[in-house]
Amino acid sequence: xxxxxxxxxxxxxxxxxxxxxxxxxxxxxxxxxxxxxxxxxxxxxxxxxxxxxxxxxxxxxxxxxxxxxxxxxxxxxxxxxxxxxxxxxxxxxxxxxxxxxxxxxxxxxxxxxxxxxxxxxxxxxxxxxxxxxxxxxxxxxxxxxxxxxxxxxxxxxxxxxxxxxxxxxxxxxxxxxxxxxxxxxxxxxxxxxxxxxxxxxxxxxxxxxxxxxxxxxxxxxxxxxxxxxxxxxxxxxxxxxxxxxxxxxxxxxxxx
Amino acid sequence: xxxxxxxxxxxxxxxxxxxxxxxxxxxxxxxxxxxxxxxxxxxxxxxxxxxxxxxxxxxxxxxxxxxxxxxxxxxxxxxxxxxxxxxxxxxxxxxxxxxxxxxxxxxxxxxxxxxxxxxxxxxxxxxxxxxxxxxxxxxxxxxxxxxxxxxxxxxxxxxxxxxxxxxxxxxxxxxxxxxxxxxxxxxxxxxxxxxxxxxxxxxxxxxxxxxxxxxxxxxxxxxxxxxxxxxxxxxxxxxxxxxxxxxxxxxxxxxxxxxxxxxxxxxxxxxxxxxxxxxxxxxxxxxxxxxxxxxxxxxxxxxxxxxxxxxxxxxxxxxxxxxxxxxxxxxxxxxxxxxxxxxxxxxxxxxxxxxxxxxxxxxxxxxxxxxx
Numbered sequence: 096x097x098x099x100x101x102x103x104x105x106x107x108x109x110x111x112x113x114x115x116x117x118x119x120x121x122x123x124x125x126x127x128x129x130x131x132x133x134x135x136x137x138x139x140x141x142x143x144x145x146x147x148x149x150x151x152x153x154x155x156x157x158x159x160x161x162x163x164x165x166x167x168x169x170x171x172x173x174x175x176x177x178x179x180x181x182x183x184x185x186x187x188x189x190x191x192x193x194x195x196x197x198x199x200x201x202x203x204x205x206x207x208x209x210x211x212x213x214x215x216x217x218x219x220x221x222x223x224x225x226x227x228x229x230x231x232x233x234x235x236x237x238x239x240x241x242x243x244x245x246x247x248x249x250x251x252x253x254x255x256x257x258x259x260x261x262x263x264x265x266x267x268x269x270x271x272x273x274x275x276x277x278x279x280x281x282x283x284x285x286x287x288x289x290x291x292x293x294x295x296x297x298x299x300x301x302x303x304x305x306x307x308x309x310x311x312x313x314x315x316x317x318x319x320x321x322x323x324x325x326x327x328x329x330x331x332x333x334x335x336x337x338x339x340x341x342x343x344x345x346x347x348x349x350x351x
Numbered sequence: 352x353x354x355x356x357x358x359x360x361x362x363x364x365x366x367x368x369x370x371x372x373x374x375x376x377x378x379x380x381x382x383x384x385x386x387x388x389x390x391x392x393x394x395x396x397x398x399x400x401x402x403x404x405x406x407x408x409x410x411x412x413x414x415x416x417x418x419x420x421x422x423x424x425x426x427x428x429x430x431x432x433x434x435x436x437x438x439x440x441x442x443x444x445x446x447x448x449x450x451x452x453x454x455x456x457x458x459x460x461x462x463x464x465x466x467x468x469x470x471x472x473x474x475x476x477x478x479x480x481x482x483x484x485x486x487x488x489x490x491x492x493x494x495x496x497x498x499x500x501x502x503x504x505x506x507x508x509x510x511x512x513x514x515x516x517x518x519x520x521x522x523x524x525x526x527x528x529x530x531x532x533x534x535x536x537x538x539x540x541x542x543x544x545x546x547x548x549x550x551x552x553x554x555x556x557x558x559x560x561x562x563x564x565x566x567x568x569x570x571x572x573x574x575x576x577x578x579x580x581x582x583x584x585x586x587x588x589x590x591x592x593x594x595x596x597x598x599x600x601x602x603x604x605x606x607x608x609x610x611x612x613x614x615x616x617x618x619x620x621x622x623x624x625x626x627x628x629x630x631x632x633x634x635x636x637x638x639x640x641x642x643x644x645x646x647x648x649x650x651x652x653x654x655x656x657x658x659x660x661x662x663x664x665x666x667x668x669x670x671x672x673x674x675x676x677x678x679x680x681x682x683x684x685x686x687x688x689x690x691x692x693x694x695x696x697x698x699x700x701x702x703x704x705x706x707x708x709x710x711x712x713x714x715x716x717x718x719x720x721x722x723x
Binding site: 177190191202205206207208212215216219222223234235236237252254255286287 | 372373374376377380405406407408410434435438439442443686687688689690
């Protein structure tokens with residue numbers, strides 16, 4: 096592909112006097128896993144909402160596959176939205192629908208399928224993310240935290256998107272489930288040739304899955320490969336990658 | 352076109368072209384369905400001119416390949432077999448006969464079992480409601496000695512939310528209803544030459560029944576639903592559990608202030624409804640029946656017994672209790688999903704209105720027996 100999968104240029108977001116983004120730019124290349132990191136309140140969620148077209152920025156350009164979505168009407172956005180998948184932090188599964196129906200909903204809205212194919216294709220997504228078959232008829236309230244994340248991932252994959260956004264995919268999971276989820280994301284990324292943009296705080300996830308990392312500091316983004324970003328002189332980035340909690344991880348990664 | 356078919360004797364050659372993606376699912380299915388597999392011994396599938404193949408496209412292709420194999424054809428790929436097919440095979444391989452089966456289908460209609468189930472759930476419901484009422488009373492009694500635990504600020508907030516903000520709509524409805532009654536009865540009574548009794552009808556009707564009943568129904572719709580929705584979403588958000596975990600009794604901070612607030616607000620709203628209702632009657636009598644206001648006032652005084660006003664207002668706290676309890680009980684019953692929240696909010700309002708009307712009927716019998 097000629098275009099970067101996702102490109103943000105000179106993004107400005109303001110709420111009243113509070114400036115969240117002040118000329119933020121980023122580029123995500125096809126087939127890579129790009130991690131977005133930032134302090135609480137740095138504007139990670141606002142950035143994601145802007146990229147998803149849930150809110151319009153004050154200024155700046157967001158291009159998905161080369162098309163600027165900030166200038167699009169809702170009808171034009173509909174096409175773009177069918178091409179990416181999103182998982183939200185809390186899963187955001189529709190609580191009144193079963194897991195299977197959750198996965199089927201985007202298909203029903205965007206594709207023309209007969210009922211049998213609809214069910215089999217949805218089941219395929221569930222198997223792909225490693226959910227047991229009997230979970231298909233459960234309601235989201237009956238699922239464990241890890242299963243909610245997997246079900247949300249299955250729903251995000253419903254339309255075979257090339258681009259996937261994951262908002263804190265491993266938050267709230269125990270380390271073992273989180274590691275399993277990392278492996279799942281990597282497996283799917285390789286098998287389905289996905290471009291993945293993930294917001295995460297989890298250093299283990301970053302080191303395991305991300306090719307490049309963008310750190311939001313002072314309303315802008317510093318992005319680079321994982322190896323180089325850890326050497327960035329900005330104090331917050333230093334504190335993040337070289338704090339008490341990450342030293343052990345870094346040592347392990349460099350030693351390997 | 353997404354498939355080109357070439358047939359040479361028993362050899363069938365398919366050339367896949369273009370994009371095999373989810374968006375074109377229906378077109379792909381029809382294209383493959385039209386391929387005639389009969390008498391084909393050898394099926395070759397070319398993928399070199401395929402520009403895109405996603406999971407849904409691969410799934411269609413895989414199903415076709417299985418169909419061809421079942422029909423007895425040997426399948427081979429010209430060039431490499433797409434990775435997506437291998438992924439599908441891997442993902443679906445341990446698909447046993449039982450896996451992916453439907454959940455146990457609901458059994459057909461079994462009237463006896465259904466009746467039993469309804470009876471049991473009705474019994475549980477009644478028990479739950481009684482237990483809830485008991486718990487509220489116990490909490491109230493326990494916090495009476497310590498006024499701080501009655502949460503006066505919280506009560507004031509609920510008096511404001513359920514009472515003060517409801518004043519305009521309550522007043523408007525009371526006005527309209529009294530005008531309707533006066534107008535209707537004026538036309539009927541005029542035939543008998545008994546116009547003056549319009550005043551009796553409006554006064555007694557509004558003071559004894561309609562003022563309090565309509566106010567209660569409005570409040571049940573406004574505040575009963577608000578209680579249920581508010582407590583229900585707090586339940587979904589685990590706020591109720593958070594309160595319990597910090598040793599704060601949710602009944603003390605959530606339920607009792609709401610119920611008490613409503614018990615204070617509803618009688619006050621009823622008085623407003625009574626006042627506005629009488630005013631409406633007066634205006635209609637003045638302008639429609641040309642009755643001087645002084646005559647209306649005298650007639651009102653003659654029509655009402657000393658108890659008429661109180662018979663209406665005394666019912667208000669009881670109705671308020673029923674509305675508040677129904678709203679809070681259903682709200683705290685919410686579990687799991689947004690749909691439950693909607694369902695139980697509806698149940699709260701319907702039951703509150705039903706209980707208010709039922710209680711009103713019981714009051715009517717009681718007052719008749721008491722001869723007031």
